Amino acid sequence: MGLPAHTDHGLLTLLIQNDTLGLRVLHKDKWVNIHPIPNSFLANTGDHIEYKSVLHRVVVNDKDVRISIAVTHGPAADTTVSPAPMLLEDG
C-alpha cells in the first residue's frame, strides 16, 4: 500500500499525521524521510503554486499503524488549464 510518487494537484495540501514515518520527499534525487512533528500540520505546495510542487510518496509496513489526513486546497481539476498532476512509477 502507501502512495506512489506524485505531486498534489491543488494549491496547498495540509496534512496531519501520527508519529509513524512514511512520507518521503524527493530531494536532490534522493527519497528523504519526513519526520512528523507532533501537534503540527505539514503543508505541501501543489501544482497551482507554479513554482515547484513537491514530489512525494508514502511508504508503509505491516508493523506500524500510520494515520494521515490530507486536506487539499485549490480549484477543481476540470476548471483549470495547468499541467496534469505528476504520477510516477515507484522505483
Ligand SMILES: O=C(O)CCC(=O)C(=O)O
Ligand atoms: O499520507 C501522507 O502522508 C500523504 C498523503 C498524500 O500525499 C496525498 O493525499 O496527496
Ligand SMILES: [Fe+2]
Ligand atoms: Fe500527496
